[in-house]
Amino acid sequence: MLRAGYGGVKAVPKRITLARCYSVSGSDRYALQLHNAQENVNTLLETHDRSSYVLAQYIPEPARNAFLAIRAFNLEVNKINDGGSNYGSVASQASSQLSKSMGISTADMKFKFWSDLMARVFTDDPHSEKDIGEPVAILLRDALRNDLNLDISYFHQFLQTRRHFLKNKTFNTIDDICAYGEGTYSQLNYQTQGLLLSPSISPSVISLLEHSTSLQSRISDIAAHIGQATAISAMILGLNYYATSRNQVTLPVNVMSKFDLSQEAVLRLTQGHIRDENEIKDIREKLKNVIYETATTSNDHMLTAREKLNQSRQEIIEIVKSNKQDKLLSQNSKKWRKWLPDVIFTPFMVSIPTTLYLQKLEKSDFDIFHPKMQQKEWRLAWRSFKDYHQRTI
Numbered sequence: 001m002l003r004a005g006y007g008g009v010k011a012v013p014k015r016i017t018l019a020r021c022y023s024v025s026g027s028d029r030y031a032l033q034l035h036n037a038q039e040n041v042n043t044l045l046e047t048h049d050r051s052s053y054v055l056a057q058y059i060p061e062p063a064r065n066a067f068l069a070i071r072a073f074n075l076e077v078n079k080i081n082d083g084g085s086n087y088g089s090v091a092s093q094a095s096s097q098l099s100k101s102m103g104i105s106t107a108d109m110k111f112k113f114w115s116d117l118m119a120r121v122f123t124d125d126p127h128s129e130k131d132i133g134e135p136v137a138i139l140l141r142d143a144l145r146n147d148l149n150l151d152i153s154y155f156h157q158f159l160q161t162r163r164h165f166l167k168n169k170t171f172n173t174i175d176d177i178c179a180y181g182e183g184t185y186s187q188l189n190y191q192t193q194g195l196l197l198s199p200s201i202s203p204s205v206i207s208l209l210e211h212s213t214s215l216q217s218r219i220s221d222i223a224a225h226i227g228q229a230t231a232i233s234a235m236i237l238g239l240n241y242y243a244t245s246r247n248q249v250t251l252p253v254n255v256m257s258k259f260d261l262s263q264e265a266v267l268r269l270t271q272g273h274i275r276d277e278n279e280i281k282d283i284r285e286k287l288k289n290v291i292y293e294t295a296t297t298s299n300d301h302m303l304t305a306r307e308k309l310n311q312s313r314q315e316i317i318e319i320v321k322s323n324k325q326d327k328l329l330s331q332n333s334k335k336w337r338k339w340l341p342d343v344i345f346t347p348f349m350v351s352i353p354t355t356l357y358l359q360k361l362e363k364s365d366f367d368i369f370h371p372k373m374q375q376k377e378w379r380l381a382w383r384s385f386k387d388y389h390q391r392t393i
């Protein structure tokens with residue numbers, strides 16, 4: 001290569017790229033992919049779902065990355081809407097036009113992306129070092145590579161339920177919200193339970209569960225109740241967001257009718273279209289009654305989950321005492337805090353943010369516009385530490 005200089009034309013050595021100087025092994029490349037995926041998912045959750053970020057610290061280390069990926073999957077899919085962050089925005093209108101002309105919306109394409117991605121994670125060779133691109137997928141594939149339990153059916157059920165919610169937009173009854181919770185949050189809870197019951201993580205607890213189908217059923221029921229409680233609270237928490245950005249009311253229609261509150265009134269209130277103070281006061285009072293009745297069902301599910309957790313503890317004690325010949329069980333059960341092993345208890349800790357929210361709602365007289373409801377939750381770190389050691393949810 002030649003370059004002109006003050007002394008005439010000089011020869012310049014050809015530039016040698018780093019790739020020609022150093023060869024990067026496949027294992028190093030994979031390690032870099034994994035590290036970057038961990039960093040991306042951690043940053044995503046720390047910024048947008050701090051509860052999951054904090055609670056991940058209680059998950060046994062071999063399964064922690066997969067747990068973070070499961071929670072990040074929830075976050076990413078919940079971002080999907082009918083186009084744009086604002087109802088009536090340019091993006092929303094473009095999505096509507098696309099739907100009319102091609103019979104498919106941007107939301108449909110995004111759901112297909114995640115469905116196809118999950119299929120690749122579970123069908124491709126987990127030992128492949130090919131970059132799959134999406135951080136969530138990289139972490140899940142790594143879990144499969146390490147023989148951890150994951151089930152694609154939970155992800156697909158989550159996607160189908162969430163897609164159905166976006167298309168239908170309303171809940172006629174509280175039971176409809178519970179069904180939504182079973183199809184979304186409960187599925188993630190089941191996935192986490194299965195993950196922690198991988199043979200490499202919890203052989204003694206697998207042995208414990210093999211002694212009792214009723215215990216298996218009970219811990220699954222706890223995950224289901226927590227999922228439904230979470231969904232109800234999430235719909236109350238998200239009411240203002242859905243009403244202002246998506247023109248959607250997430251409270252049960254039949255409960256609103258019971259208190260003579262229309263969806264239109266809620267939309268006008270949240271979007272700031274009402275100026276009459278008496279009318280605002282009247283609608284807010286009716287809304288408080290609706291939220292109280294809706295939140296009560298969420299709390300009922302949490303009470304049932306706690307009752308079943310106590311029953312599980314008693315059953316575990318009985319199983320261990322009546323199976324002393326099981327050396328694996330006898331030796332390891334001595335390490336279980338208050339008779340509840342980590343791999344059974346820690347998946348239930350995702351209920352703590354719901355409990356804290358319900359408590360804050362009650363203290364604010366079920367008024368979602370109360371100043372206290374706008375404050376960030378600061379008790380999670382302490383509450384999770386306390387509940388982990390006391391084995392309470």
